[in-house]
Amino acid sequence: MAGNVRLIQGNEAVAEGAMIxxxxxxxxxxxxxxxxxxxxxxxxxxxxxGKFIQMEDEIASVGAxxxxxxxxxxxxxxxxxxxxxxxxxxxGYAYMAEVPTVIVNVQRGGPSTGLPTKVSQSDTMQxxxxxxxxxxxxxxxxxxxxxxxxxxxxxxxxxEVYRTPVTLLTDEVLGHMREKVTLPEEGELEVIxxxxxxxxxxxxxxxxxxxxxxxxMASFGDGYRFHVTGLTHDEEGFPTNKSVEILAKLTKxxxxxxRYLDDICQIETDGMEDAHVAVYAYGIVARAARQAVQxxxxxxxxxxxxxxxxxxxSHDKKYxxxxxxxxxxxxxxxxxxxxxxxxxxxxxxxxxxxxxxxxRFDSELITxxxxxxxxxxxx
Amino acid sequence: xxxxxxxxxxxxxxxxxxxxxxxxxxGIGIVMGSLIRAIDKLExxxxxxxxxxxxxxxxxxxxxxxxxxxxxxxxxxxxxxxGVKLANPKMHVIVITGDGDALAIGGNHxxxxxxxxxxxxxxxxxxxxxxxxxGQFSPTTPTDSYASTAPYGNxxxxxxxxxxxxxAGATYVARGTVYHVTQLDQLIYDGIKKRGFSLIEAFxxxxxxxxxxxxxxxxxxxxxxxxxxxxPLKAAAKMPPEKVQGKLLTGxxxxxxxxxxxxxxxxxxQSLQGK
Numbered sequence: 001m002a003g004n005v006r007l008i009q010g011n012e013a014v015a016e017g018a019m020i021x022x023x024x025x026x027x028x029x030x031x032x033x034x035x036x037x038x039x040x041x042x043x044x045x046x047x048x049x050g051k052f053i054q055m056e057d058e059i060a061s062v063g064a065x066x067x068x069x070x071x072x073x074x075x076x077x078x079x080x081x082x083x084x085x086x087x088x089x090x091x092g093y094a095y096m097a098e099v100p101t102v103i104v105n106v107q108r109g110g111p112s113t114g115l116p117t118k119v120s121q122s123d124t125m126q127x128x129x130x131x132x133x134x135x136x137x138x139x140x141x142x143x144x145x146x147x148x149x150x151x152x153x154x155x156x157x158x159x160e161v162y163r164t165p166v167t168l169l170t171d172e173v174l175g176h177m178r179e180k181v182t183l184p185e186e187g188e189l190e191v192i193x194x195x196x197x198x199x200x201x202x203x204x205x206x207x208x209x210x211x212x213x214x215x216x217m218a219s220f221g222d223g224y225r226f227h228v229t230g231l232t233h234d235e236e237g238f239p240t241n242k243s244v245e246i247l248a249k250l251t252k253x254x255x256x257x258x259r260y261l262d263d264i265c266q267i268e269t270d271g272m273e274d275a276h277v278a279v280y281a282y283g284i285v286a287r288a289a290r291q292a293v294q295x296x297x298x299x300x301x302x303x304x305x306x307x308x309x310x311x312x313x314s315h316d317k318k319y320x321x322x323x324x325x326x327x328x329x330x331x332x333x334x335x336x337x338x339x340x341x342x343x344x345x346x347x348x349x350x351x352x353x354x355x356x357x358x359x360r361f362d363s364e365l366i367t368x369x370x371x372x373x374x375x376x377x378x379x
Numbered sequence: 380x381x382x383x384x385x386x387x388x389x390x391x392x393x394x395x396x397x398x399x400x401x402x403x404x405x406g407i408g409i410v411m412g413s414l415i416r417a418i419d420k421l422e423x424x425x426x427x428x429x430x431x432x433x434x435x436x437x438x439x440x441x442x443x444x445x446x447x448x449x450x451x452x453x454x455x456x457x458x459x460x461x462g463v464k465l466a467n468p469k470m471h472v473i474v475i476t477g478d479g480d481a482l483a484i485g486g487n488h489x490x491x492x493x494x495x496x497x498x499x500x501x502x503x504x505x506x507x508x509x510x511x512x513x514g515q516f517s518p519t520t521p522t523d524s525y526a527s528t529a530p531y532g533n534x535x536x537x538x539x540x541x542x543x544x545x546x547a548g549a550t551y552v553a554r555g556t557v558y559h560v561t562q563l564d565q566l567i568y569d570g571i572k573k574r575g576f577s578l579i580e581a582f583x584x585x586x587x588x589x590x591x592x593x594x595x596x597x598x599x600x601x602x603x604x605x606x607x608x609x610x611p612l613k614a615a616a617k618m619p620p621e622k623v624q625g626k627l628l629t630g631x632x633x634x635x636x637x638x639x640x641x642x643x644x645x646x647x648x649q650s651l652q653g654k
Contacts, residue, residue: 047651051465056491060458067462220447221467223426229450
């Protein structure tokens with residue numbers, strides 16, 4: 001069967017994934033290079049009874065999607081670096097108040113207004129540490145247009161299951177690049193909805209700390225009449241200054257993600273069994289890495305590839321296993337920034353493994369030839 | 380009075396949340412009473428009422444009431460409220476905010492919410508100062524008044540809240556005070572009933588900071604000043620301008636009809652779905 005084959009760009013793929021994932025609310029503010037996502041959803045959402053709203057800025061956009069999610073709609077916004085900077089206030093709120101939300105960051109060059117139409121991966125650490133306070137971020141990064149569809153759905157699923165904001169990190173090239181894609185068949189991608197309470201209203205605690213750290217989520221209007229705040233709160237949502245309750249809340253927020261790393265974290269490896277050198281890269285750079293590794297293999301060099309799909313949180317244990325591969329001598333970390341994920345790799349490799357940075361931040365992509373040269377250098 | 384208290388108590392999270400954070404004599408509690416009586420009189424299903432607030436003394440109000448309550452970040456109450464309302468248009472969404480929250484950090488959301496005309500009732504409790512952080516000047520602090528960050532008098536000019544709201548597109552704009560409670564009950568009642576963006580300025584006293592720093596006396600003295608200084612719009616219309624100068628005008632500034640946002644969006648959905 002030929003399936004539904006289309007030539008679409010990454011930003012269209014986000015919209016496609018959002019519709020498959022059951023999106024019913026999008027609040028956004030125009031910004032290059034993410035704007036197509038808003039434009040497509042403005043057209044498509046009302047056709048299925050969903051809501052699109054263009055807000056007055058990115059702070060309002062993230063506020064609106066949090067409100068809509070609390071009212072029961074699967075909600076999303078899309079932006080790029082400067083807008084993401086404004087959204088981190090709301091992302092921190094969504095984390096604290098445990099509101100499922102998806103934030104798409106189509107990365108462009110920074111800092112500041114930087115390079116609106118050029119590719120970058122320089123918001124990698126911002127996706128992890130953007131908002132103030134301790135928190136555990138979830139961020140996913142696709143490498144192709146088709147994977148953008150899949151990971152958009154997955155981002156929505158993770159947001160619903162773990163009641164937390166999830167960032168989808170794409171970039172300007174992936175967002176605007178067109179690729180031939182076979183759209184998923186109906187039912188091909190798993191779609192997960194949030195767990196609703198089945199207890200009477202008088203028993204319900206919106207932020208209940210359960211043995212598995214997952215708490216069912218009622219919506220405003222369901223008859224449960226709960227309180228939501230960004231202040232540190234007890235299980236009912238009321239602000240607290242009691243250290244026992246503060247510790248319980250903040251520990252729950254951490255555990256509800258860190259205890260489920262096996263479910264949340266996806267890492268792809270190739271040829272690591274006998275690799276002397278590994279190339280570690282995510283997103284669009286992983287495409288170049290793949291080609292470089294193939295070229296190296298063709299020259300009988302023992303090179304492997306590591307591709308984080310879940311960028312945050314880091315599955316330390318899994319990475320340590322991968323980096324302990326018996327012949328491994330060096331890891332090349334290729335990034336479109338001045339070196340961000342390289343710190344994560346340095347933290348996790350065994351002492352004898354050398355970590356080499358390959359960075360590019362002149363607005364162009366890292367090429368397979370550049371990576372191949374680096375492989376030859378370290379070998 | 381006993382009957383009024385009975386009504387109030389029906390809606391309080393009495394066992395969970397009291398005592399409250401407000402200073403003795405604060406006007407915010409009076410606004411809370413007016414809000415409760417307005418909701419009660421409208422016989423709204425409390426499951427379909429969501430109170431949304433930002434940060435500050437006034438924004439602590441929702442936590443005491445047994446509705447769906449959402450205490451957001453500073454200035455963003457209207458943005459969150461927009462999401463709640465559009466996602467569930469059946470919901471009665473009421474925003475409780477203050478002069479700093481709505482007009483300084485939230486000024487952008489304020490004017491755009493008025494322009495968009497979603498059916499949200501915004502109760503702006505104006506005490507002309509930042510109370511929670513200790514008495515800094517706000518966008519409504521009168522020129523030359525004192526505040527902790529205006530030790531030599533405020534060099535700025537204040538917003539005229541009703542004019543701002545009306546110019547931005549609000550369909551219902553009114554001002555009451557915490558002294559004139561019966562009127563405030565009515566203004567909030569009418570504001571909630573109005574299908575469109577409503578703004579009710581509830582003029583209130585912060586004797587703890589604004590009163591103390593400007594030597595205006597205690598809560599009772601400030602309420603007496605409110606009584607003396609307030610002038611109904613209708614009476615003002617018949618008076619010479621020099622007598623209106625410096626008065627606090629109260630009443631309904633604007634009450635117009637404009638199709639509401641969610642209604643317009645629902646009509647769009649209906650037409651796209653061919654219904």
